[in-house]
Structures are given as structure tokens and as C-alpha cells.
Amino acid sequence: MATRREDLLDAAITVLGERGIHALTHRAVDTTAGLPAGSTSNHFRTRDALLDAVVVRFAARERAAWEDLARRASPTTPQELAQVLAAAAKEATGTLRTLTLARYAILVEAGLHPSLRAQLSATGSGVNAWFLQWLRLAGSTDPERDAPIIMNHYTGLVLHDLAIPDPAFDPAGQITALVTTVIRPRSVEVPP
Template identity: 70%
Template sequence: MATRREVLLDAAITVLGTRGIHGLTHRSVDAAAGLPSGSTANLFGTRDALLDAVVERFAARERAVADEVRARLCPTTPAELAQAMTTLAHEATGPNRVLTLARYAILVEAGIHPALRAQLLRTGARVNDWFAQWLRIAGSHDPDRHLPILANHWTGVVLHELAVPDPAFDPSGQITALVTALIDPRPAEVPT
């Protein structure tokens, strides 16, 4: 059973994902949680304190989604990696749409709040670690180079779909083209 704190933070994530950063107030979180006025302010005295806690809760929820995906998928080839990334894009823009919109709202806010930026880098490191592991398993000989290219492309694809939804959304072609262009599953040649 969720604690009162978790209920409030989940409500704050919903507010972020449905109304954006400017909609995030103590009152809007109270209303979204269905709790009495002042409930959020009692736990998080300032908006910055609320936002800091939201980032931690958000990161925990995203890690849970990532862990669930990792339990289902383990791509071992570039084609399987592209399919896994496509599956993740569909989940991010479908069942996890509000959580993903909250992530983008937080990312934009981090552009003007260095403390948030540092917090996001810290909480995102785990996701980067498992994605680098997927890259290695799929045959990448340079995951440090390939990770930002693929992750940034994926982020852009998802952002575009969130901003301009397409009922026929299917990023598989472009993701497959990029993954297979970057990752050559043949063993790396050792210079002589």
C-alpha cells in the first residue's frame, strides 16, 4: 500500500504529465491526490522541496518500468535491440505517456535549475548502465559512443510522438536503420 508521501508524489507526477511544470502547485497536487488542502505543503514546504522529491519518486517509477522491461526483453542482436527500443517507444507514448510527459517537463526545468540537472544525471545513471549492457550483448564494440547516439535519437522520436501524436506511430524503420548502421555484430578486428 502506498504511503501518503507516495500518493502525493504520484499525484504530482500526474500533474506534471497532464498540466506541465507551471501546473505543479501544492494545491494542484492536493486536488489530484484527493487529499485535503495543505497536505502537500505539510510534507513539502516549498515548491523546490516538492520538485526534488518528485524527481526521486519519478526516477524510482521509471526504474521500475525499466526493470520490468529488462525482465521481459534481452536483445542479443542489433535487430532485437531495435525491436526492444521500438517496444519501449510504444510504451513511453502509450501506457506510460503521463510518466514520460512528466520526464520531459522535468528535463526542461533542469535546463534552468542546476540542482535538478545534477539529480537527473545521478538518477539516470542506472538506466544508462543497463542500456550500455544491452548494447554490449547486442554486439556493440563501442557502447560509450553508441549509447548517446541511440538514446538521443530515441528521446527525440518519443518527444515528437508526444507533441504530435500519430495514430500510425511506428518508429521501427528508423530505429532499426540507426541501430544496424552503428552496431556491427562481427567481432572487432584487433590491429596488428
């Protein structure tokens, strides 16, 4: 069961994902959470304190989504990895749309507030570790090189569909072409 603090932070994520960073106020969070005025400011005295806590809560929710995906999938080929990423992209722009929009709002804000950058880096390290492991399992011989190429493209595909929603959004073709091109097959040693 969520605590009052978590309810407030989830409401803040909803405000971010539905109305953007400029709409994030204590009053907007109180209203979205259905709580009396002043509830948010009792927990987070300043907007910066609220935003810092939102980053931590957002990262926990996103990490939980990735953990759920990791429990359901363990890609062992580039094609399987591409299928998992395509499904994740559809989920990010569908059922997790508000959370994903909040992430992009936070990323833009991090460009202006270095303290958020440090928090995002720290909280994203777990997702990065899983993705590097997936790349290794899928056959990547250089996961540190391959990860940013694939994930930056993935991020762009998701951002584009969030900005200009396409009811027929299907990133599978692009992601498959990219992943199967980037992940170089392991060389097979031929015995002499």
C-alpha cells in the same frame, strides 16, 4: 502499498504530465491526489522541495519500468535491440504517456535549475548501465559511443510523438535502421 508521501508525489507527476510545470502547485497536487488542502505542503514545505522529491519519485517509477523491460527482454543482436527500443517507445507514448511527459517537463526545468540536473544524472545512471550492457550483448564494440547516438534519437522520436501524437506511431523502421547502422558487427578473426 504506497505511502501518503508517494501518493502525493504520484499526483504531482500526474499534474506535470497532464498540465505542465507551471501547473505544479501544492493545491493542484492536493486536488489531484483527492486529499485535503495543505496535505502536500505538510510533506513538502516549498515548491522546490516538492520538485526535488518529484524527481526522485519519478526516477524510481521510470527505473521500475526499465527493470520490467529488462526482465522481459535481453537483446543479443542489433535487430532484437531495435525491437525492444521500438516497443519501449510505443509504451512511453502510450501507457506511460503521463510519466514520459512528466520526464520531459522535468528535463526542461533542469535546464533552469542545476540542482535538478545533478539528481537526474544520479538517478539515470542505473538505466544508462543497463543500456550499455544491452549494447554490449547486441554486439556493440563501442557502447559508450553508440549509447548517446541511439538514445538521443530514441528520445527525439518519443518527444515528437508526444508533441504531435500519431495514432499510427511505429518507430520500428527508424530505430532498426539506426541501431543496425550504428552497432558495428564484431570482426571475426580468421585463423591463419
